[in-house]
Amino acid sequence: MNAPVTNNAVEPRLTSLSHGGGCGCKIAPGVLSEILKNSSGLLPKELLVGIETADDAAVYKLNDEQALIATTDFFMPIVDDPFEFGRIAATNAISDVYAMGGTPIMALALVGMPINVLSVETIGKIIKGGQSVATAAGIPIAGGHTIDSVEAIYGLVVMGLVHPSKVKKNADAKVGDVLILGKPIGVGVLSAALKKEKLSPEGYAAMIANTTKLNKPGAALANMPGVHALTDITGFGLAGHTLELARGARMTAVIEWSKVPFIKDVKALAAEGYITGASGRNWAGYGKDVTLPADFASIDQALLTDPQTSGGLLVSCDPTIANDVIALFNREGFESAAIVGRMEAGAGRLVVV
Known part of the structure; x- marks a missing residue:
């Protein structure tokens, strides 16, 4: 094994070590479905x-009175700053507990690093970044596992608690529900621009702010009877995760494209060609179950399928409490939260209008 990099060595950009950064490196949805189709086993x-x-x-x-939530999420660098990479990865992992309506209680770190390429100091900053987010969430990182890896990988196993009757599945939407999105979309576009060194300082700041904001409203949403279903928007994009919600409920989800919030300047960057390969793979995996307007532009399709890293919660709730849900998001600092669609009778499809 080669010796670890020393302080005097020149280290590469973290994103140069990634063939796909953040949640954009997820296995394409169609391939994943094929892999998992026969994987069910013991179901107590x-x-x-x-x-x-x-x-x-x-x-x-x-x-x-208690149900245990268990999840894991890890990926390769989406930014070059090691501390921020750690923050983003940890925020993304913890989000899955909030997306079930739970409260996180503990995490374990998953660390795979090319120790002959990255210094101990850089790896330490990644881990400190993750620890800072865990502290903000009020939980310890109580252990973990490390390996020497070809690519830099970091993430968490996260455990949480929720009352069994308050679990918020992605399959419990009801006809007539409205869909509320907690964060603006466009992280994949920003990451593509960053990798090509074309992202402005303002765009980078917006990207960091969006991807490191913990989805804490999820725990409070579990206590609202009119909230029927929850999920978070990550690597399969707004279309993919909304479609999962529709398939689970055996309904049709409708997204009103004009109401979807975007991170500032994302549309302009997408028009300049800063689009991830994951966007096309996403569409190839589930596009057959999505109905688009006849005049829907290719750029809009790319944004609809843009992979989000540490994206926002998607809430399916009774329209009578929509204002209360948005007010909850606003109180927690999610100023872009908005109604973006609705649930209708149907059979596992997504319709964009």
Whole structure:
């Protein structure tokens, strides 16, 4: 094994070590579906949520008052700053607990690093970045596992708790629900521009702010009876994760494209060609189940499928409490939260209008 890099060595950009950064490096949805189609095994009655509807985390009932949420998420660098990479990866992992309506209680670190390429100091900054987010979430990183890897990989195993009756699945939407998105989209576009060194300082700041904002409203949403379903928008894009919600509920989800919030300057960057390869792979994986307007532009299709890293919560709720849900997001600092669509009777499709 080669010796670790010393302080005097010139290190490469973190993103140069990634063949796909952040949630953009997820396995394409069509391929993933094929891999997992025969993977179900033992299903004890205490397992409230498994892999059946591609939900955000597994949930296991411990007793009448508590259910354990367990999830893991890790990926390769989406930014070059090691501390910020750690923050983004940790925020993204913890989000899955919030997306089930739970409260995180503990995490374990997953660390794979090319130790002959990156210095101990750089790797330490990545881990410190993750620790800073765990501290903000009020949980310890109590252990983990490390390996010497070809590419830099960091993430967390996260555990949380929720009352068994308040688990928010991605499959429980009801006809007539409105869909509320907690964060603006466009992270994949920003990451593509960053990798080509074409992202402005303002765009970079917006990207960091969006990807490191913990989805804490998820725990409070679990206590609102009119909230029927929750998920978060990550690597499969707004279209992919909304479609999972529709398939799980055996309904049709409708997205009103004009109401979808975007991070500033994302549309302009997309028009300049800063689009990730994952966007096209996403469309290839699920586009057959999506109906677009006849005049829907190719740039809009790329944004619809743009992979989000540490994206926002998508809430399916009774329209009578929509204002309360948005007010909750606003109080927690999610100023862009907006109604972006609705749920209708149908059969596992997404319609964009």
